[in-house]
Amino acid sequence: MELEQPGEHPEPRAAAGGKGSPRNGFCRESSTEHDPPPTTDVEQMSFSSPGLPMNAVGNDRVDQRTCLICGDRATGLHYGIISCEGCKGFFKRSICNKRVYRCSRDKNCVMSRKQRNRCQYCRLLKCLQMGMNRKAIREDGMPGGRNKSIGPVQISEEEIERIMSGQEFEGEANISWSNNGDSDHSSPGNGVSESNQPSPVSTPSSSRSVELNGFTALRDQYIGTPVSTHYQYLPHLFNYSAHSALMPPQTRSLDPQSHSLINQLVSAEDLEPLGTPMLIEDGYKVTQAELFALLCRLADELLFRQIAWIKKLPFFCELSIKDYTCLLSSTWQELILLSSLTVYSKQIFGDLADVTSKYSPSDDELHRFSEEGMEVMERLIYLYRKFNQLKVSNEEYACMKAINFLNQDIRGLTNTSQLEQLNKRYWYVCQDFTEYKYPHQPNRFPDLMMCLPEIRYIAGNFDLFSQLAPV
Template sequence: MTPISEEEIERIMSGQEFEEEANHWGNHGDSDHSSPGNRASESNQPSPGSTLSSSYSGHSPLLPPQARSLDPQSYSLIHQLMSAEDLEPLGTPMLIEDGYAVTQAELFALLCRLADELLFRQIAWIKKLPFFCELSIKDYTCLLSSTWQELILLSSLTVYSKQIFGELADVTAKYSPSDEELHRFSDEGMEVIERLIYLYHKFHQLKVSNEEYACMKAINFLNQDIRGLTSASQLEQLNKRYWYICQDFTEYKYTHQPNRFPDLMMCLPEIRYIAGKMVNVPLEQLPLLFKVVLHSCKTSAVKE
């Protein structure tokens, strides 16, 4: 495994690579997949990782990848992360009888209950983390208050995606927005919709494993750039530890996808961007936003 340099880590987490990928597909794509500001294809284009440094790949493109073993420490730490996860289906009821018309208030209340359950699971997750004793409660509080929207979005796109894009999509389909709601929908909300749909297709293409999800979640949570932290340098070291563990795992498990790891990491700054934008979307517009996103994603998944 050739470790990623600090400069390359910074480049990925800045979101620059994801934007370049989106623009590349938007300029050359021919499918109906939505991308940030473009119509992008995720099937016929070269991997976005090909624009990154060749050091991401531990194999020469002229030689077949060689079988390798997973570092024992990587295996142990990933196992510990997986033990902290609650992968049981969400318990919030999302079944609506046929013919029932869901109101905006009812859908908004359901979204709040889902967010509450997902947030509760993130709090329980923190207490089970293998490095829980290494940081202060103050830092954990600071980290959670800054990243909870991102953690919920990441989990919704991965381990809970079948329920979110299945059961919840069926509920939102029974909600019909008024003309006034449609007319007042903000441009910022439209940007969130476009980026969410694009990100959904990206995750659908990658088919992120539970182990990769656990690593991505830890990496995103351990954000040393958040203000108010008392142990930023320690957080940075923990963050790098899980970067390299995730890289080791993906190169071991997906030997024929040498660019898979940077592809995964490029999704994290986009998740942060979208989560930050969603905070500025008026609450009354969230039911319509979710209806549009879930309908588009479910429809495209059926076509595929």
């Protein structure tokens, strides 16, 4: 599939009346045409198609075994049952760290590859119900099972309830929303408090424990190894993490290594305004075809910028072609959404909103938009307000983008351990920066990280908006 240039999409129809050369309702702010960089085989993808081609990832034989927890591709027998790497790691972290989760719904959430991260309570519950054996986990938390011969177990509902409630841990559970009593100094964001706003995943009446548990679960997704492995990156973080809440703001300074890594990320970002025209003449009525043509051109430009950004990352040369392709194919929508909510927010939610206000959908077009699509739209609006409230800086945006891109749980990757280490590096860099820059906002870092699962959910449901595409 050839990559269409942003200018190759059909222009909107010409506006009635007008002098001089032919025109349409959209006006350019300047005469400079957006000139995307040349493409490679890896980058031959366009928004004129419903989604990205996955053939670039490779034509490896598909393993027919599926994970008994989420249905993802299984990688072997883990803790007694056939499961994937993601559920294996989640179960190990949950048991080793004695996590106590909460479900904001009816404790019967759907478990699938796309939805498994939405409810950690139901994911752990299914692990236990399917027979994952917690006694097969080594007590020191290191890789490798305690005994390879240990198989699945069938435990009673009462025992499952004791594990889920933390009673089985005999009062030693490291509950994720504990305050200063948390002794796990390797865990980021221990200073979470009640001032956090409810996550969109939860209902407005959800308890504080549900929200904070969500952050801990997200943290566990990235952090799963003993603290000693992090010293090689940012050892200074562990010199104050246990007491940072007691230290005066003026005693904090940004570590030179953090400063250098952040500067590298920010310099890789193209912060120039988008070149796609989004100004419209007063009184001009936008048609459905014109609106979607504009959205496709805008998405193409944003995609080109994400590809250029990836190539400028300090660790780009360390990535294999296959891993680069897998990461780009799996995160491009999330990267575009994250950039639209931050550095391009004024244009996307300002100029583009002015264009959409000139479009009046017909009853038939509205009927094609499902309730699920409305839910995604509502959550997008909430996320926009959250970002607007936080006033995310370019430095924080760059770190969030790198953290989201370096997702070691993506299927098809060849070097997950390398990606995990890179992910941890920028996780702690982001934490270091927020604690230095915003000392009076102890919840800022958890607030930022809590936005990432929402970004993934919304981006993963972009296909719902294709229901409104011109027939």
